[in-house]
Amino acid sequence: MAKMMYRDAIRNTIFQEMQRDERVVVLGEDVVGGNGTAGGPEAIGGIWSTSTGFYDAFGPNRVIDTPISESAIMGAAGGLALAGKRPVAEIMFADFIGVCMDQLWNQIAKFRYMFGGKSVCPAVIRMPVGAGYNAAAQHSQMISQFVTNMPGIKVVMPTTPEDACGLLRQAIRDDDPVVFLEHKFLYAMSGEVNEDPDFCIPFGHARLARAGQDVTIVASGMMVRYAETAADDLAQDGIGCDVIDLRTTSPLDEEAILDSVEVTGRLVVVDEAPPRCSLATDISALVAQKAFASLKAPIEMVTPPHTPVPFARELESAYLPSPAKVAAAVRKTLEYR
Amino acid sequence: MQLNREALTRAYRQMKLIREFEERLHEEIQTGEIAGFTHLYCGQEAVAVGVCEHLTERDKIVSTHRGHGHCLAKGCDLDGMMKEIWGSQDGLCNGKGGSMHIADIDKGMLGANGIVGAGAPIAVGAAISNKIDGPDENGKLAVSIAFSGDGACNQGTTFEAMNLAVVTQAPAIFVFENNHYSEHTGVDYAVGTTRDIASRAEAFGMKVWRGDGTDFFAVYDTFREVLEYVRTPGNGPAAVEFDTERFFGHFEGDPQRYRGDGELDRLRAERDCLKIFRASVTGAKLLEDVDLDTIDTESLKAIEDAVQASRAAPRPQPENVLENVYISY
Ligand SMILES: Cc1ncc(C[n+]2csc(CCOP(=O)(O)OP(=O)(O)O)c2C)c(N)n1
Ligand SMILES: [Mg+2]
Numbered sequence: 001m002a003k004m005m006y007r008d009a010i011r012n013t014i015f016q017e018m019q020r021d022e023r024v025v026v027l028g029e030d031v032v033g034g035n036g037t038a039g040g041p042e043a044i045g046g047i048w049s050t051s052t053g054f055y056d057a058f059g060p061n062r063v064i065d066t067p068i069s070e071s072a073i074m075g076a077a078g079g080l081a082l083a084g085k086r087p088v089a090e091i092m093f094a095d096f097i098g099v100c101m102d103q104l105w106n107q108i109a110k111f112r113y114m115f116g117g118k119s120v121c122p123a124v125i126r127m128p129v130g131a132g133y134n135a136a137a138q139h140s141q142m143i144s145q146f147v148t149n150m151p152g153i154k155v156v157m158p159t160t161p162e163d164a165c166g167l168l169r170q171a172i173r174d175d176d177p178v179v180f181l182e183h184k185f186l187y188a189m190s191g192e193v194n195e196d197p198d199f200c201i202p203f204g205h206a207r208l209a210r211a212g213q214d215v216t217i218v219a220s221g222m223m224v225r226y227a228e229t230a231a232d233d234l235a236q237d238g239i240g241c242d243v244i245d246l247r248t249t250s251p252l253d254e255e256a257i258l259d260s261v262e263v264t265g266r267l268v269v270v271d272e273a274p275p276r277c278s279l280a281t282d283i284s285a286l287v288a289q290k291a292f293a294s295l296k297a298p299i300e301m302v303t304p305p306h307t308p309v310p311f312a313r314e315l316e317s318a319y320l321p322s323p324a325k326v327a328a329a330v331r332k333t334l335e336y337r
Numbered sequence: 338m339q340l341n342r343e344a345l346t347r348a349y350r351q352m353k354l355i356r357e358f359e360e361r362l363h364e365e366i367q368t369g370e371i372a373g374f375t376h377l378y379c380g381q382e383a384v385a386v387g388v389c390e391h392l393t394e395r396d397k398i399v400s401t402h403r404g405h406g407h408c409l410a411k412g413c414d415l416d417g418m419m420k421e422i423w424g425s426q427d428g429l430c431n432g433k434g435g436s437m438h439i440a441d442i443d444k445g446m447l448g449a450n451g452i453v454g455a456g457a458p459i460a461v462g463a464a465i466s467n468k469i470d471g472p473d474e475n476g477k478l479a480v481s482i483a484f485s486g487d488g489a490c491n492q493g494t495t496f497e498a499m500n501l502a503v504v505t506q507a508p509a510i511f512v513f514e515n516n517h518y519s520e521h522t523g524v525d526y527a528v529g530t531t532r533d534i535a536s537r538a539e540a541f542g543m544k545v546w547r548g549d550g551t552d553f554f555a556v557y558d559t560f561r562e563v564l565e566y567v568r569t570p571g572n573g574p575a576a577v578e579f580d581t582e583r584f585f586g587h588f589e590g591d592p593q594r595y596r597g598d599g600e601l602d603r604l605r606a607e608r609d610c611l612k613i614f615r616a617s618v619t620g621a622k623l624l625e626d627v628d629l630d631t632i633d634t635e636s637l638k639a640i641e642d643a644v645q646a647s648r649a650a651p652r653p654q655p656e657n658v659l660e661n662v663y664i665s666y
Binding site for chain 2: 029030033034035036037038039040043044047065067068069070071072095096098099133134135136137138139275305306307308310311312313314315318319
């Protein structure tokens, strides 16, 4: 085990996979940083520091700085994968999925199925998500709701450095396309990471981040942190919460959710996406459908409102879920009689 | 140089205001008072002003993430902009947008933009609208301008917009500000037609111009020709590439390790559009140093007042989150 930041867990995992498998290729905007300047390649080393040193170690064929051309990045990841490589593409902010949706949704996601199962597309698309930096409407969004809705795509949302490592290694080795959503707020968080070079976390297995008998809280990514804080606060008042970290939203660990709700009978879903047609509504529907008899109270959803992400500090914090909002939702389900 | 004293003074004032606006933000951002991502326009002032001094309120512009200069040059309210960047309820966008999303539709400023390459298609739409509205009593069309960087010229949206403008013969003008960097990557690496973005535009079938973006008069005179051409019904779009410099990092907080030794000092000494302007107008005895010094003092005061007003301005309230969207819950 070694203690490291989430961003380093990501960097190290890609680095190790590049060493292990020469088919692994990295591409994205400024993943090298400094190409064509006096400072030269690696002058910056990736704006999220998740690709530092790659260029020097693996060279320009396998570490590709791209122009600002998201459609070409996404499409090239698809082409590389169809041609037998294992691309790890970075879309600098998940919001820019808007620029390259076709290549993900109509192309990468559909190859294997459309081609009658005769191809694989082992592309990993990394996208930093989420608000909290006052970066406003076009640099703050959650996109799990879109990508989870796409048949053919696996969707990963790691919360801890260890999960970032194990899930990313799984993603790179997986034969299906994977969208890997890294929350910007988690990059600087530290935790212990399993150093086994083959450490993988299989998809579709949720993590029980907190255990309790009274209420089930389901969350993913940064929202798990809020749920954990809320659960710890509530524990002081003798309220026990199961906090289920989904880890992957596609495939979804239905069993973990249903098993917990069968015990607690109360569910709070926390999601950073707007409240309609989202993970929050999807999981609520799942529980209403498959654990109806266990429910003792209406399901609570903690989500932003149905608005774009606002800029000003006061507005953004009003917009976002928070530990206090999660705790209030938990209390509300408990007060229901 | 056919500009009269008043026009010269105005041009200098506009450039200086932008300069001081950005220099002050650079300082304020270090204190942590201003939230979010801020991209400063310092160094490129002659482009925004040399272009926008020709425009009327009927003409429209679409800007980029580096939008403060375009906004001020197009007539956006100084205090309203500063308050927006401060996230105040009294800001131009009520604190909803911030630095990257300043807009003032009434002034023909259709928005700064956080998405690189998003502006050009929007400008073409506005230009098609100009074409539908037809020429004014003097037989001239209103135009719509897309400001884009050297990085944005690599985006498919920019290519599609240029072609659509040619196909529709829309009075659109693509102004490429080549400051040699897109974030941390050099134009020599990222643009295949190295340092020649205009030739791309030309290949789409439009007339193009090129100019030194650090020389206000070069920009101003070049753009007069561009405008004359595009305002004439039937001519369609045009593009112009200005060679310019950015004096600060890509965004505030950028360590700029990609710069060469002494690069920034050299740019500030040799490629500063304000210094170049001053030398040229005082050399030709069109304005005196004291005239310009007075404007310098007035600009600093205007910025100081805007900052004080922004600090004192009302903050948005949580319930404001739910406003300005057709439905919210
Ligand atoms: C679609 C999209 N991709 C990437 C970015 C991140 N980004 C913001 S500005 C920028 C560089 C833009 O370069 P250029 O067009 O030359 O403008 P400059 O910053 O030099 O003014 C990048 C890559 C973005 N905002 N939007
Ligand atoms: Mg540039």
